[in-house]
Amino acid sequence: MSGDQTVEISPVPLGADDAPAAERVVAAVLGSGSWGTTFAAVLADAGCEVRLWGRDPEVAAQVNFSRRNEKRLPGIELPAGIRATTDARDALAGAGLVVVAIPSQVARATLAELRPHLAPDAVAVSLMKGVELSTDRRMSEVVMEALDLPAERVAVVSGPNLAREIAHRQPTATVVSCVDEETARYVARACSSSYFRPYTNRDVVGVELCGAVKNVIALAVGIAQGRGFGYNTTATVITRGLVEITRLGLALGADAETFPGLAGMGDLVATCSSPLSRNHTLGKHVGQGLSLDDAIAATGGTAEGVKSCRSVLELAQKVGVEMPITAGVVAVLHEGMPVDEMARGLLARPQKAEGISAER
Ligand SMILES: NC(=O)c1ccc[n+]([C@@H]2O[C@H](COP(=O)([O-])OP(=O)(O)OC[C@H]3O[C@@H](n4cnc5c(N)ncnc54)[C@H](O)[C@@H]3O)[C@@H](O)[C@H]2O)c1
Numbered sequence: 600m601s602g603d604q605t606v607e608i609s610p611v612p613l614g615a616d617d618a619p620a621a622e623r624v625v626a627a628v629l630g631s632g633s634w635g636t637t638f639a640a641v642l643a644d645a646g647c648e649v650r651l652w653g654r655d656p657e658v659a660a661q662v663n664f665s666r667r668n669e670k671r672l673p674g675i676e677l678p679a680g681i682r683a684t685t686d687a688r689d690a691l692a693g694a695g696l697v698v699v700a701i702p703s704q705v706a707r708a709t710l711a712e713l714r715p716h717l718a719p720d721a722v723a724v725s726l727m728k729g730v731e732l733s734t735d736r737r738m739s740e741v742v743m744e745a746l747d748l749p750a751e752r753v754a755v756v757s758g759p760n761l762a763r764e765i766a767h768r769q770p771t772a773t774v775v776s777c778v779d780e781e782t783a784r785y786v787a788r789a790c791s792s793s794y795f796r797p798y799t800n801r802d803v804v805g806v807e808l809c810g811a812v813k814n815v816i817a818l819a820v821g822i823a824q825g826r827g828f829g830y831n832t833t834a835t836v837i838t839r840g841l842v843e844i845t846r847l848g849l850a851l852g853a854d855a856e857t858f859p860g861l862a863g864m865g866d867l868v869a870t871c872s873s874p875l876s877r878n879h880t881l882g883k884h885v886g887q888g889l890s891l892d893d894a895i896a897a898t899g900g901t902a903e904g905v906k907s908c909r910s911v912l913e914l915a916q917k918v919g920v921e922m923p924i925t926a927g928v929v930a931v932l933h934e935g936m937p938v939d940e941m942a943r944g945l946l947a948r949p950q951k952a953e954g955i956s957a958e959r
């Protein structure tokens with residue numbers, strides 16, 4: 600059974616319909632999974648005209664005629680301002696904002712197909728939290744390359760944003776990051792509502808790495824919990840996980856302020872704590888003894904860390920940063936290492952000083 604099905608969430612409507620409609624942005628959301636559909640709802644509640652593109656005609660029909668996406672967001676009523684379509688040309692025509700919410704590993708090929716339909720002045724937004732296998736590119740880099748856009752027109756949104764809580768209009772905040780501050784503010788205005796509060800920054804590298812690597816750390820926490828370890832182990836993995844994320848980020852030029860922020864610590868805590876997280880849930884299944892394939896099937900949805908753990912480790916090796924938790928997750932998921940051996944290996948590492956800047 601997936602983690603999604605076991606968690607009860609109370610809807611907390613905070614007057615979403617009262618949200619101020621600033622400029623009327625036309626937005627196309629690519630991907631009608633849990634986060635794409637939820638972000639479409641956020642944009643609609645914020646006053647945008649929203650087209651939701653997905654491959655599944657049944658999902659599109661259900662969104663249009665019942666205001667629901669029962670497959671990904673069971674029991675949730677969507678706002679009226681979303682029109683779903685399976686026709687990419689229709690979704691993208693005149694869309695000034697193009698939001699990408701498909702699994703990271705298929706983004707490049709999918710976007711390359713859609714590129715001819717992109718409006719000439721469009722700004723793209725990546726919601727994806729992964730690193731591309733074989734190229735080790737962050738997702739904003741993939742979006743830039745596949746859509747042939749400059750960095751100034753590509754933003755990322757990342758933070759403690761579990762889709763189902765937001766679909767229930769529970770309050771949260773996020774970070775909209777772009778090298779161009781004006782673009783970040785434009786995107787932030789477009790998605791700001793009474794329950795969704797975006798902050799902006801220009802540290803795209805840091806924000807994206809936080810989003811991708813926290814999935815790997817959530818897998819490690821899930822593995823530990825599935826094995827039966829308690830809060831001390833959980834807190835240790837989260838804290839040392841943040842050190843891994845920070846070291847990698849700093850080595851790749853990120854801003855130190857990002858890591859204790861919403862996209863860093865905030866998202867790490869949400870993902871490592873919640874049974875709504877697919878990465879956390881999948882890790883738990885593995886810790887309880889399921890094979891990777893069975894754990895993937897039991898979890899459902901996209902658990903980006905399963906694939907991205909390998910590209911994250913490769914990135915780290917390229918810049919000489921040691922990431923022992925990430926290496927342990929790769930070994931358990933992809934190299935057959937038993938969970939107890941991962942735990943023993945992490946604990947047996949040479950003693951060292953605690954800080955971020957301690958030897959790598
Ligand atoms: N769900 C969340 O809470 C959440 C929150 C923040 C970020 N994210 C990130 O958003 C991204 C999408 O996650 P999600 O939760 O929506 O996943 P999901 O598994 O719920 O949905 C993925 C969607 O992509 C579609 N898809 C798969 N292959 C495709 C292809 N080749 N072309 C077009 N569509 C394709 C699937 O049919 C599905 O509708 C991931 O990178 C994830 O890390 C998710």
Ligand SMILES: O=P(O)(O)OC[C@H](O)CO
Nearest residue numbers: 758759760761876877878
């Ligand atoms: O379900 P997960 O593990 O992909 O996590 C969802 C979001 O990234 C939490 O912010």
